[in-house]
Amino acid sequence: MRFSKLFGKTSRQTPAEVESISHRLLLRAGMIAQTASGIYSYLPLGWRVLKKIEQIIREEINKTGGQELMLPVLQPFQLWQQSGRYISFGESLFTLKDRKEHDLVLGPTHEEVITELVHRYVQSYRDLPLLLYQIQTKFRDEPRPRGGLLRVREFIMKDLYSFDITEDGLDESYKKMAQAYKNIYTRLDLPVLMVEADSGAIGGKESHEFMLITDSGEDEVIYCSSCGYTANAEKAQFAKAKINTEDMLPLEEVSTPGTKTIEEVASFIGVPANQTLKAVFYSADGEFTFVVIRGDMEVNETKLRNALKCSELRLATDSEVNEVGIVAGFASPVGIKGIRVIADDSITQGSNFVVGANKMGYHFRNANYPRDFRVDLTTDIALAHAGYDCSKCGNKLSSARGIEVGHIFKLGTFLSEKLGAISLNSEGILQPIIMGCYGIGIGRLLAAIIEQSHDDKGIIWPLSVAPYQACLCSLCMDNSVVASASEDVYQKLKREGIEVLYDNRNESAGVKFNDADLLGIPLRLTLSPRTLKKQSIEIKWRAEKEFQLLPLDNIASTVKTLLGKKANLLK
RNA sequence: CGGGGUGUAGCGCAGUGGGUAGCGCGCAUGGUUUGGGACCAUGAGGUCGGAGGUUCGAAUCCUCUCACCCCGACCA
Numbered sequence: 001m002r003f004s005k006l007f008g009k010t011s012r013q014t015p016a017e018v019e020s021i022s023h024r025l026l027l028r029a030g031m032i033a034q035t036a037s038g039i040y041s042y043l044p045l046g047w048r049v050l051k052k053i054e055q056i057i058r059e060e061i062n063k064t065g066g067q068e069l070m071l072p073v074l075q076p077f078q079l080w081q082q083s084g085r086y087i088s089f090g091e092s093l094f095t096l097k098d099r100k101e102h103d104l105v106l107g108p109t110h111e112e113v114i115t116e117l118v119h120r121y122v123q124s125y126r127d128l129p130l131l132l133y134q135i136q137t138k139f140r141d142e143p144r145p146r147g148g149l150l151r152v153r154e155f156i157m158k159d160l161y162s163f164d165i166t167e168d169g170l171d172e173s174y175k176k177m178a179q180a181y182k183n184i185y186t187r188l189d190l191p192v193l194m195v196e197a198d199s200g201a202i203g204g205k206e207s208h209e210f211m212l213i214t215d216s217g218e219d220e221v222i223y224c225s226s227c228g229y230t231a232n233a234e235k236a237q238f239a240k241a242k243i244n245t246e247d248m249l250p251l252e253e254v255s256t257p258g259t260k261t262i263e264e265v266a267s268f269i270g271v272p273a274n275q276t277l278k279a280v281f282y283s284a285d286g287e288f289t290f291v292v293i294r295g296d297m298e299v300n301e302t303k304l305r306n307a308l309k310c311s312e313l314r315l316a317t318d319s320e321v322n323e324v325g326i327v328a329g330f331a332s333p334v335g336i337k338g339i340r341v342i343a344d345d346s347i348t349q350g351s352n353f354v355v356g357a358n359k360m361g362y363h364f365r366n367a368n369y370p371r372d373f374r375v376d377l378t379t380d381i382a383l384a385h386a387g388y389d390c391s392k393c394g395n396k397l398s399s400a401r402g403i404e405v406g407h408i409f410k411l412g413t414f415l416s417e418k419l420g421a422i423s424l425n426s427e428g429i430l431q432p433i434i435m436g437c438y439g440i441g442i443g444r445l446l447a448a449i450i451e452q453s454h455d456d457k458g459i460i461w462p463l464s465v466a467p468y469q470a471c472l473c474s475l476c477m478d479n480s481v482v483a484s485a486s487e488d489v490y491q492k493l494k495r496e497g498i499e500v501l502y503d504n505r506n507e508s509a510g511v512k513f514n515d516a517d518l519l520g521i522p523l524r525l526t527l528s529p530r531t532l533k534k535q536s537i538e539i540k541w542r543a544e545k546e547f548q549l550l551p552l553d554n555i556a557s558t559v560k561t562l563l564g565k566k567a568n569l570l571k
Numbered sequence: 572c573g574g575g576g577u578g579u580a581g582c583g584c585a586g587u588g589g590g591u592a593g594c595g596c597g598c599a600u601g602g603u604u605u606g607g608g609a610c611c612a613u614g615a616g617g618u619c620g621g622a623g624g625u626u627c628g629a630a631u632c633c634u635c636u637c638a639c640c641c642c643g644a645c646c647a
Contacts, residue, residue: 012596012608013583017576017640037639092645109647143572143645157647209647218646301644314572314644407647441647476605510607517607528606538606 001468003503003515008033008043010515020216022450023148025459029519031467038145038153045519046446048467050156053188053442053449054135056464057158060183064176066131066160071110071117073137077103079112083418088311094139094153106139111415111437114161118433119421125165128423128433129173133160135442149447150218150403156443162436163416165425170410170434174206177438181210181406188445189462190452192405195221196231198302199409206410210440211402212448221402222384226395233399234302236384237391240294242349243274249352249366251334256363260329262295265363269354272296276354277347277367279331281316284308288316288324290331290339292375293382294346294353300383307342307379332356333373334364343375344382403448411435459520460543463566468501470559471521473512475528477504485552486527489537492556498563500525517542523563525555541566 008030018024026032031046042050058068077095080086086093086105094106107113114132122128135158142153149155162173178194185192190212197209209232211221222236223229231237259265266273276295281288282304289308293299305313321328324339332355333341347353352366367373386399413432416422421433446465453460463469470493474486483504490502501521503512509528516524526538526547537555539562540547550558 009582009597011582015577015583015640019641034639090645138647140646144641144643146641151646155647159647404647439647444647473606478605506605508605508607508609510605510609513607515608526606530606 001501003501004505006044006501008045010518018148020147020150020447020451021454022150022447025450025454025518026148026447029459032149038142038151040149040152040154040443045467049446049461049465050442052465052467053445054156054158056187057184057440057442058135060180060187061131061133061158061160063183064131064180066133068133068135071107071113071134071136073107073139074104075107075110075113077105079116079419080105083112083115083415085112089140090311092140092142094141108138108140109157109437109439110134110136110138110159111161111411111435112419115415115419115421115433115435118161118163119416119419122163122421122423122433124424125426128163128165129169130163131160131173131176132163133158133438147216147218147447149443150451152443155441158440158442160438162438163421164434164436165423165431167434170412170436173436174408174410177408177436178208181408181438181440184440185210185405187464188449189464190405190449193221193223193230193402195223195402196235197407198232198235198306205412208408209404210406210408212405212452213400213402214448214451215401216451217401217403219402219404221400222386222397223400224390224393224395224397227390227393229390229392229397231384233384234300236397237380238382238384238388238397239391239394240297240346240349240382241389243272246351248368248371251367251372252365253357253362254365255361256330257361259363265354266295269363269365271354275350275352277332279326279333279356281321281326281331282313283316283320284310284313286312288320288339290326290333290336290341291343291381292333292341292347293344294350297344297346298383298385299344300381303379303381303383304342307377307381327356327358327360330356330358330360330362332358332364332367333375334358334367336373341373341375341377342381343369343378345378345380346382347375348378403444403451405445405448406438406440408438409436411437454520457514458518461520461522463522463563466520466522467499468519468521469499469563470501470523470525471516471519472500472502472525472527473509473516474502474504475509475512475526477506479529482527482529482532485532489525489527489552489555493559496556496560498556498559522566523559525559 010030014024014027032040035041096104138157145152164170193211194208195211197207199207220233222233259268262273274296278293278295280291280299347369351368355364355367357364388397390397416432422430423433425431450459476482493500522542524540531538535552536549538547
C-alpha cells in the first residue's frame, strides 16, 4: 500500500475531552472515525487490524470444532418475549417496527435465535455436542458509551454457543472455550486474567470474565496473590471476620444528636464501625427495600440484585424514604413493619450492635439478630475490598483495574426450556439442551491492545495484528535515485508476500518517522541517500530503540526471515 | 437518568461593554528544502449546532431545542 493513496489521515491533535489512550491514538492514527455517540466507522488501517484479530479468533475457535455461521441482526421481538429477556435487557434493547407494525429488535446477542434454530435441527443427543459461532455486529443501547471503542452501541463480537446433553458435556465445552480464549490472548500478546464473574443480564450460573489488567480498566478485579483466587469485585467473596462475640446485653436507647453517618455515630458512642449496623434503602423493581449490613462494609448492588432477583435496582430517593416513614440517619430494622428487609450475613458476625432507633436523634445499643429484629432474607450482599481476608485461604485480598475482553457463561437450560430446545438423551428421555455462551468483543479487544501496548509516540502493534508488518520510509522522494530504489524495494517486499506500507509521500523525515511510530507498524525500513551510498537500508523495530543497516541485496528475503523469526518468538 | 462541560473553516482552538469572524495545523499553487512533525510567497475554505426572541444591528444577550464529551448506575 502506498501511503500517498491511503484513505484516512494522521493528525497531531484530538479533541481535548478525549481521555482514553486508545481512543486518542485510534483517532490520531486515522484508524477509526466517530459517526455518532458509541458508533464508529473503521477506516482502512483500523479495519485491517480488526480483520486480523477476527481471523486469529476464528482460527482458535475452529480448532475446538466450532462451526461458523451467520445469524440475523433483525430479530422478532416476540422471540425476546418468549425468552423473557426483553425484561433483563430493558432499555439497552434497540427496538423498531416494520411497515406492518411488527416489533423487531436489533440483536444485542443471539442466544434466542440460535436456540430456536437448534431446536429445529436437533432431536437427539447424537446431534450433540454442538459449538456454533458467529462474528457479527451487535447492538446495545448502552446508557453511556465511552472510551472510543471500549464501550460502544454497535460492536462486532464473536459469540459462540455450546449445546450439550449432559452437565459433563457442558463442563467440557466450557473448558475448551476457556483454553481457546487463553490461546487467543497469547497470540495477541495480551496478559489476560480469567476471573470469576457475575452473569448479569445474560443469565446463567457459572461465569468467568477475561480481564486485561490495566489502570484504565472500568472493572475492578479482586484477587488473592497467595491462593490465586480472582474474581470481579461484583462477584468477589471474602471472609467476614467475626468480631465481638460477647454475651448479649439488654437493648438500650441512647441520645445521639446530630450523628448521621456511621463514622459519627461510632465515634460519638465510642465503638468501632464494625459494631454498628448500616441501613441502606433501595427501590427494587419499584418495591421499597430496607437493606442492613455491618457498619464497616458496603452493599454490593450486583449481589443484592441477584438476591432479590430484580432487574431494576436503585437507591431510594429521599422522598421515597420519607414516604415509608423512615428517619434517615437514625433508621434501623428494629421495630420496622410492612417493609421488606434484606440483611447481609455479616449481621450475624458480632453482637451488641449500635443501630438507629427510628427516631430523630436516637440510636439503640446492644441490638442483636434475631432477638431484636426480623429480616426477610439474610445472605451475602457485601462488597469486597482490597485488604479484606480471602475466603479461600485467609490471606489479604488485593485489587486491580481491568478491561473485560471476554466473558464465558454456563447458561444451563433456562433458554432451551423457554424456547423449546429439547432433545432425547442417551436413555431415550426428552430433556432441555444444556447451553453455554462465550463472547469476545473484537473492537474492544483492539482498543485494549492499544491500552496495553503504546508509548508517547503512538501505538505499538503486536506483529500478529499490525495493519502492516513493515513500513518503508523513503527519505528525499524527489531524489530520483532514492525514488527508484524505493520503488524497487517496495515491489520486492510485496512479491515476497510482506505486508508493507510504502511511505512514498513527499514529506520530511520527521513526519514519516512520527507517522510510522504513531501507526505502530512493527518494522520500519528506511531508505535514503545516506543508506544508498552504502548500498544498504536501515531497519528498526517499533518496540526497540536500536536500528541497524542491512545490505540492499536480497533485502526482501532478509526482511521475510526477520519477520518470521519475530513471529515465532511470540509463539 | 443525575452531576459537570463543549458546540465558531477538514482538525485543534481564540473571540461578550452587541457593530467588517480570527489563529495554528491541514488543504491548493509556485519555489527553496529533506535523518525525528522544514521554510517563503500566494490562495481557497464559515448561513458561528438548530429554532424563536430582544435590538437599527447578535457568534456575543434571553428562551427553547439538538448533538457530542467527561464522572456515576449497565456490559463484549
